[in-house]
Amino acid sequence: MSQSVTRFSLLACGALALTARAELVDRVAAVVNADIIALSEVEARAAPELARLRNELDPSRRGEQRATILKRVLDGLIGEKLMDAQVRELNIEVSDAEVDLGIDDVKRQNNVEGAQFEQLLAQEGYTLPAFRAFMKKHLSKLKLVNLKVRSKVKVTDEDLKAEYAKLSRDETQDFEVRARHVLVQVQAKATPEQVEQARLKAVQLMAEAKKPGVDFAALAKAKSEGPSAADGGDLGFFKRGVMVAEFDRVAFGLPPGGISEPVRTKFGWHVIKVEERRSSPPKPFDEVRDALRDRLTRAQLEKYTDQYVQELRAGATVDVKI
Numbered sequence: 001m002s003q004s005v006t007r008f009s010l011l012a013c014g015a016l017a018l019t020a021r022a023e024l025v026d027r028v029a030a031v032v033n034a035d036i037i038a039l040s041e042v043e044a045r046a047a048p049e050l051a052r053l054r055n056e057l058d059p060s061r062r063g064e065q066r067a068t069i070l071k072r073v074l075d076g077l078i079g080e081k082l083m084d085a086q087v088r089e090l091n092i093e094v095s096d097a098e099v100d101l102g103i104d105d106v107k108r109q110n111n112v113e114g115a116q117f118e119q120l121l122a123q124e125g126y127t128l129p130a131f132r133a134f135m136k137k138h139l140s141k142l143k144l145v146n147l148k149v150r151s152k153v154k155v156t157d158e159d160l161k162a163e164y165a166k167l168s169r170d171e172t173q174d175f176e177v178r179a180r181h182v183l184v185q186v187q188a189k190a191t192p193e194q195v196e197q198a199r200l201k202a203v204q205l206m207a208e209a210k211k212p213g214v215d216f217a218a219l220a221k222a223k224s225e226g227p228s229a230a231d232g233g234d235l236g237f238f239k240r241g242v243m244v245a246e247f248d249r250v251a252f253g254l255p256p257g258g259i260s261e262p263v264r265t266k267f268g269w270h271v272i273k274v275e276e277r278r279s280s281p282p283k284p285f286d287e288v289r290d291a292l293r294d295r296l297t298r299a300q301l302e303k304y305t306d307q308y309v310q311e312l313r314a315g316a317t318v319d320v321k322i
Contacts, residue, residue, distance in 0.1 A: 031318070032085075032317075033085065033316055033318075037077050046069050047189075051264065052246070078320075079312075083144055083312070084141075092140050094143070102138070145301065175278060177238065177252060177276065178277075179254075179272055180216055181224070181271060202262035210259055221233070244266065244267075247270060251274060257275075258273070
């Protein structure tokens with residue numbers, strides 16, 4: 001969270017001291033031992049979800065959803081503070097070389113390099129130095145989890161076979177879709193006005209896409225702001241759960257040939273067209289064994305990490321103020 005220092009004259013300091021303290025107290029969301037979590041930090045982390053609440057017309061429901069989002073995000077930040085304290089207490093360190101490897105892995109996963117990588121970071125609201133700092137904290141927490149939690153994770157062959165049987169049952173009743181989209185990007189730190197401008201642009205693109213005879217692929221190639229624009233917005237075939245939840249829900253609710261209203265995700269506003277649907281038979285067990293092991297390992301890690309954080313919280317002084 002960025003901080004700014006404002007210089008006051010000595011005469012003004014006394015007059016503004018009480019007001020400044022009041023504003024500081026108003027902005028405290030929680031105190032974790034001696035660490036403060038500011039409300040602005042919670043709101044910044046929750047910004048993409050809070051932005052989507054503008055589509056909720058009922059003020060009462062909007063208020064309830066906002067409170068739920070802020071509580072969940074605050075709980076996550078409290079957990080991070082507790083883990084940060086453990087990292088310091090156990091003298092867990094992350095070298096610059098480890099940070100470099102972590103960033104190289106992110107580049108490899110997103111198939112980007114150099115200026116393209118920095119552009120990707122900017123879309124998520126990061127500068128390169130800020131992302132390095134984030135990666136260092138992230139890797140330190142991974143080391144903590146490996147130290148305190150990893151030994152509890154056990155995935156047996158029976159677990160794998162049971163998960164495969166469940167997956168096979170689900171997939172025989174499911175399908176996958178091939179979709180295209182036109183994306184109007186929204187920066188992570190966009191103002192409400194910028195978000196609305198992007199939405200209106202997406203509405204115009206949707207109207208254009210729905211005109212008789214319009215080639216959606218050509219429209220996406222000409223006007224989409226996403227990396228798939230060069231391919232006419234083509235995302236290929238994908239199963240449920242592959243795309244972000246908001247996109248996934250709409251894509252699997254459209255019939256072949258259907259075009260969506262603008263859909264907001266953390267990337268911006270999407271206009272989606274479903275080209276095809278097809279059944280999705282399960283792959284042989286041996287082909288998915290490693291992927292299933294990774295999935296179950298991640299699930300157990302998340303479960304035991306949550307338990308570990310709750311243990312830390314039970315032994316800490318946590319004062320929630322919102």
